[in-house]
Amino acid sequence: MKQQLQLLARLQEIDLHIDRHEGNLARLPLEVQEIARSLVVLRREMGEAREKLAATEKDLRRKEQDMAVEQEKIKRSERRLLAIKNQKEYNALSREIKLGKKLVGDLEEVILTAMTEMDNLNKFLERREGEYAASEESLNEKKAEAERTSKDAEEALSSLKRERVALVHDIDDHVMKRYTTIKRARGNAVAEMANGSCSGCNMAVPPQMTIQVLKQEECLECPNCHRILYVRPENVPELNRLQA
Ligand SMILES: [Zn+2]
Numbered sequence: 001m002k003q004q005l006q007l008l009a010r011l012q013e014i015d016l017h018i019d020r021h022e023g024n025l026a027r028l029p030l031e032v033q034e035i036a037r038s039l040v041v042l043r044r045e046m047g048e049a050r051e052k053l054a055a056t057e058k059d060l061r062r063k064e065q066d067m068a069v070e071q072e073k074i075k076r077s078e079r080r081l082l083a084i085k086n087q088k089e090y091n092a093l094s095r096e097i098k099l100g101k102k103l104v105g106d107l108e109e110v111i112l113t114a115m116t117e118m119d120n121l122n123k124f125l126e127r128r129e130g131e132y133a134a135s136e137e138s139l140n141e142k143k144a145e146a147e148r149t150s151k152d153a154e155e156a157l158s159s160l161k162r163e164r165v166a167l168v169h170d171i172d173d174h175v176m177k178r179y180t181t182i183k184r185a186r187g188n189a190v191a192e193m194a195n196g197s198c199s200g201c202n203m204a205v206p207p208q209m210t211i212q213v214l215k216q217e218e219c220l221e222c223p224n225c226h227r228i229l230y231v232r233p234e235n236v237p238e239l240n241r242l243q244a
Contacts, residue, residue, distance in 0.1 A: 002216040004175050005190075005230040011167050011179065012190040018160050021153040028146035035139040042132045046125060053121045060114040067107040074100045175219055182227060191227040194235065201225035 191200030
């Protein structure tokens with residue numbers, strides 16, 4: 001049984017490596033996809049902002065033209081005003097000039113608002129372009145990492161799985177069955193007993209059981225988490241102290 005327990009401990013190490021590699025193989029493509037998706041979102045946002053910028057600019061130019069026309073009209077009216085002798089005509093034209101100036105004032109405000117909006121859009125675009133460049137870079141890095149990791153993981157997995165087959169061959173069927181059942185329920189099936197405690201759940205193992213575990217004559221489970229308890233060979237001399 002002592003040898004069986006050591007084999008189980010080694011099997012668990014191998015299984016942890018296998019799980020880690022398989023986790024990486026599954027995780028990295030998802031991360032790559034996520035970055036690719038964020039790039040699509042950024043591209044769409046930038047496209048929308050550019051369209052809005054173009055529309056705002058077009059509107060701004062139109063308003064600037066309207067304002068120039070209005071200012072020209074005011075100038076002409078002001079020149080005409082100097083030549084008018086009739087009071088009624090003078091008043092009418094003065095009113096027209098006043099209205100024109102109000103219109104120019106309104107246009108100026110609209111133009112200022114549009115300029116501020118363009119400014120904000122340009123700043124937004126600049127930020128998004130920066131984010132896009134950074135995302136693109138991290139996408140390339142992740143892709144390279146995914147390729148490297150996949151290659152490494154596949155190599156490691158094939159050698160780990162070879163070693164696993166050899167180990168399982170030497171483990172008794174009923175022990176293996178318990179290992180598999182506990183692993184499925186707990187994530188890992190074997191826990192080292194160190195300083196009288198189960199390293200799986202950190203609970204103290206009852207003293208009588210501690211001795212039995214140290215003897216390594218049976219396949220014993222932690223009474224609390226039901227993981228199979230084993231001791232590292234270098235910790236076994238503890239037994240001599242306990243029996244003394
Ligand atoms: Zn435990």
